[in-house]
Amino acid sequence: MAGMTIKDIAKKCHVGVSTVSRAMNNHPDINPETKEKILKAIEEANYVPNNSARNLKRNDAKAIAVLVKGIGNTFFSELVGILERECEKKGYSCILQYVDEQEDEWDVAIRVGKEKRLRGLVFLGGSFSQSQEKISQMEIPCVLSTICTVGMPGASLASVSVDDFKESYKMTEYLIGLGHKKIAFITAPKNDVSIGKLRLMGYRTALEQYQIPYREELVCYMDEKRDTYSYQSGYRLMQELLKRETFTAVYATADTLAIGACRALKEAGISVPEECSVAGFDGMDAGRFYIPSLTTIRQPVEEIGKATAGLLFDLIKGKEKPRQLIYEGELIQRESTARCKQ
């Protein structure tokens, strides 16, 4: 039967609708026998309650949502898994929401928050060049994961992340320590104001600290329209770079970009790491299994995930004010980097 409702079940069992509702929602005030009977009838009739109606009426959802921008970013998959587990521990249900690339994640957040009556929200990815105005519309607690907002517009938001500036500095310093002076840099689009900007600053500052002049020509930005954090983009950008510059190392701000770059180098007949070192950022599995395995900054996903959940739940309980939590990244030295031979 097509459109079955709670009423049909009630009729079928010769009880009132509220009794059916009680049976479905594990309410205490119900005769176990009636409950049994109703549940069985529901099973038989293949009745599935309408979620829209439930959400409309319910005032206590005990659910949070995770908003992910950037489908196919495998780095988030693990994080999502951890968040789901943490929610389960606390008895919260966790809704996964993907945000289209062209959608505004903040609009989606507000819409979904109301629709599902959420208690809290986690953001994964997104650019976050947000106006203060939109941010203040957010009525429920939310935490930015993997995104650091220190010193950004809208810095009042809670966040859990690594210090992108510092980690980027660390990687650059490591490459300099290997004797590299001409270090190419592949990164986010030029107009990026969050992660991309911070990592660029880290790179630049490290160079200057070690008296290596910063050269804009060695920096290759993603094209805002054509590129994403994909292998393909890393490959393309590396090819561009190869046409116009010489260098002994490449540092890409994502493992995917670094892998694409490795492939371009290989096809140009340049061996990694003998003739050119390559470093990434994130610590994804793909880098670990690549040949050569990729030197990278590993973000402590496990810790970040748990801290994100912890902070969010504290915010929900009112035990905390929005804070920025910073975790330490780990430089993992693998096969793709080596001492500069020149």
Added chain:
Amino acid sequence: MAGMTIKDIAKKCHVGVSTVSRAMNNHPDINPETKEKILKAIEEANYVPNNSARNLKRNDAKAIAVLVKGIGNTFFSELVGILERECEKKGYSCILQYVDEQEDEWDVAIRVGKEKRLRGLVFLGGSFSQSQEKISQMEIPCVLSTICTVGMPGASLASVSVDDFKESYKMTEYLIGLGHKKIAFITAPKNDVSIGKLRLMGYRTALEQYQIPYREELVCYMDEKRDTYSYQSGYRLMQELLKRETFTAVYATADTLAIGACRALKEAGISVPEECSVAGFDGMDAGRFYIPSLTTIRQPVEEIGKATAGLLFDLIKGKEKPRQLIYEGELIQRESTARCKQ
């Protein structure tokens, strides 16, 4: 302001609720001036209509959903993008729904279908060892993408895919053609009844066709509990295989598995393809950029995506009965396979 409703807007503008509703939903019967005024007020007040209430009321959603099982399966990302574009062309909205690994995709489908009043449904991933009973509960048209149901329980479902048996046969035949006789096989869990089974059959049949005895010891199944289609699993399974067998080629039923296997071979000091050929399945980007780049069967994602959307829309219009569409895969020969030297 917290819980704003359509009434508040109506009051604010000194109009009735229906007028506000008309303004929001682009109804024709409304004075452009009033519409303008209302839209402006909505903007100012940051009012966002409640989606649950809308879904509850609306009978004509003109939306479909794509259910994806297996987050982090990058193979699906591209497919999803194509489906979204096709929907847009037809004026449909497309809802992306991820299904937890332990959830039953069919239950989710039924629930979401009712909640959102969907017109149709696309399934990506999932095992589909479904009882006929559950299938018959599905009231709206649905298409399985990338999953072939021919000869399976519940074969009445519409699907668009490659012929997994045939493609698997093709790859095995190719390896045999290179002179390989000891071909290890890394695949889905032993109890898999859909894709895993078909690909295994293809492998086995090809061997027998060429008078090479099928040896169970050369087949390495994923552990249902520990493994997924991940690099890590490919790596682990290859290590197991290395301990107990010798072979000159490995064929893994997913590119991710193949990449993990390459890494394990590398660490065992075995060079690919000189000492051992490796082949994958799917045609993912990761394989294209890997070193050595991966020989694989490319699934025609673009065609499959478009055909999936096309078939679904035809089904919705009642122009079609559920059919199984088969597309041809393409064997892409790359660096990871070579002639057997023994």
Added chain:
DNA sequence: TTGTACGCGTTATCAG
């Protein structure tokens, strides 16, 4: 062109 009133399927309240 606009406003009133009802109903969508569910849950919560309250009286039995």
Added chain:
DNA sequence: CTGATAACGCGTACAA
């Protein structure tokens, strides 16, 4: 323990 009934926020006949 159970049943009637009032919300929840919105869309839409229907009347004005």
